[in-house]
Amino acid sequence: MQAALIAIQQYCSVHEIESNFIDSLADEGLIAITIVEGNSFISEEQLQDLELYTRWYSEMGVNTAGIDVIRHLLERVRHMQLEIISLRQRLQLYDGQ
Template sequence: MQATLIAIQQYCSVHEIESNFVDSLADEGLIAITVVEGNSFVSEEQLQDLELYTRWYHEMGVNTAGIDVIRHLLDRIRHMQMEISHLRARLHLYEGL
């Protein structure tokens, strides 16, 4: 199955941002850009993240380095929440003995 690609130029036009913003996200390693016949695309799987980063940038004025920090911290929070849930489950198991 072939992944659906969204043209970066079209995405930027719709969201009223400059394409160098998307390029800087790629430089930070936040998204991957696919180049086909000289045109840049982003996969549909990354669209949700790209829209989130665009909102942070456009509405809140967060630069790409800040976006990377926020994403990293949110990933750590999710990981810690999963670990807490796992530890609570283990605690309930031992409390039941």
């Protein structure tokens, strides 16, 4: 089943941003743009990430390279948090003996 598509032009209009911001996110590999009959769209699955990137860009003035760095660091933090949980669970097994 194909995800719903959201028109980039409409998204930019609602969020009062330039479409070249979306293009630069796509150039950085942060989102994927789908072209249908000459119009640009993003999938609904990417909307949450796009809204987060838009807030960072609009409210904090973070450029697309900075957005990529922040996204990467947050992903590393999440991975380390999962690893800490796993290690704590393993430690509990040994403490219980």
